[in-house]
């Protein structure tokens with residue numbers, strides 16, 4: 001019988017899908033069930049019906065999988081951040097490796113044997129150097145509150161992470177084990193200070209209020225600790241009082257910045273920024289190089305594991321005979337500098353101006369004289385004029401955002417006369433899509449999954465391509 005939306009059914013979870021959902025089969029139809037583990041037997045309600053699959057929500061865990069462990073965090077079952085705290089880390093990485101294989105086979109149509117055994121992360125918790133919290137006027141109700149017969153008001157000054165799939169509801173966090181505990185202590189302090197001082201959270205519907213995000217960045221190699229308060233309006237007096245209170249209670253903070261995002265978009269990047277305390281950046285280290293990082297510049301969020309990732313990219317780039325390296329989507333120049341001693345010349349391209357400024361500064365600070373960085377959108381910048389001006393590369397590293405590369409960039413890479421291409425990706429699905437096109441011109445020799453994000457379904461991978 002076809003499963004209708006709303007029907008209740010008993011399911012045995014067989015495996016996991018990308019994004020962490022468990023998969024069960026019912027009358028030959030795949031049913032995706034979040035929050036489950038292979039081996040679980042659950043009573044579930046169908047929440048979505050599509051031609052070839054269903055989605056379901058667990059109503060009752062009838063028999064837990066023997067693989068299950070107690071999550072460390074009290075929010076684990078609700079928070080969308082950690083999908084897999086109920087699985088041992090050894091199991092998590094098996095699933096991630098399999099997901100990369102699946103994408104390589106199903107989307108890139110390549111032999112999954114090119115995927116190597118995953119490189120796991122030594123640190124299972126507290127590995128992040130950045131957390132981006134949000135404020136809102138609606139809190140996510142607990143399961144117990146939802147079940148009550150009476151009306152429960154969800155209006156609140158809520159501070160934490162967005163409830164899964166909800167742009168308007170915030171899960172009020174009082175713990176999180178992905179970043180140093182100082183991170184959620186700061187969150188708690190800012191939430192309480194705002195409530196005491198009648199400072200409003202931003203209301204996404206009415207487009208009013210004040211506090212939008214709190215972004216904490218801490219260095220893993222220095223004592224630098226950045227607090228970035230993202231607000232809807234520019235109110236120097238309010239910010240001065242928050243800054244004073246923060247420094248009185250957390251003297252270890254080395255810099256405080258205020259990004260003012262007065263636009264409807266929900267990003268934590270301001271239209272302009274004020275530095276309220278300290279230098280306005282932190283310094284961290286990957287390999288032998290130190291990096292200056294401003295609030296709005298990208299930096300790998302797992303500093304220690306980034307070195308493992310970069311060493312794979314360095315090996316795949318095969319720069320033993322030097323040559324000209326292009327570092328596409330270069331951020332603050334981390335990969336460029338990590339490779340620069342092997343190359344004759346490195347040219348990076350990046351869209352965020354402050355990241356390019358940081359990259360130039362970082363090259364100078366680290367005594368790297370053969371790297372230069374160009375500001376621009378890859379799809380407009382990486383063209384024939386650019387090649388005529390900057391010369392042809394011998395090797396290209398590309399490390400795009402989660403959305404992957406723009407089709408024009410993929411096409412330019414297909415037409416490029418280059419021996420080696422190294423594709424670093426934080427999304428196996430878009431990487432596989434791009435490899436599908438690139439494989440006509442390049443041999444995909446190997447794909448190395450590297451886990452940068454324990455407890456979550458996210459997985460990084462590095463692919464080595466050589467010209468046909």
Ligand SMILES: C[S@@+](CC[C@H](N)C(=O)[O-])C[C@H]1O[C@@H](n2cnc3c(N)ncnc32)[C@H](O)[C@@H]1O
Nearest residue numbers: 298300329330331334350351377378399400401
């Ligand atoms: C995944 S990060 C990689 C950064 C760097 N390779 C690293 O390891 O730190 C992707 C970078 O691409 C930049 N970016 C995003 N879209 C871009 C575009 N259209 N053109 C150029 N750079 C872009 C982002 O600002 C970010 O710095």
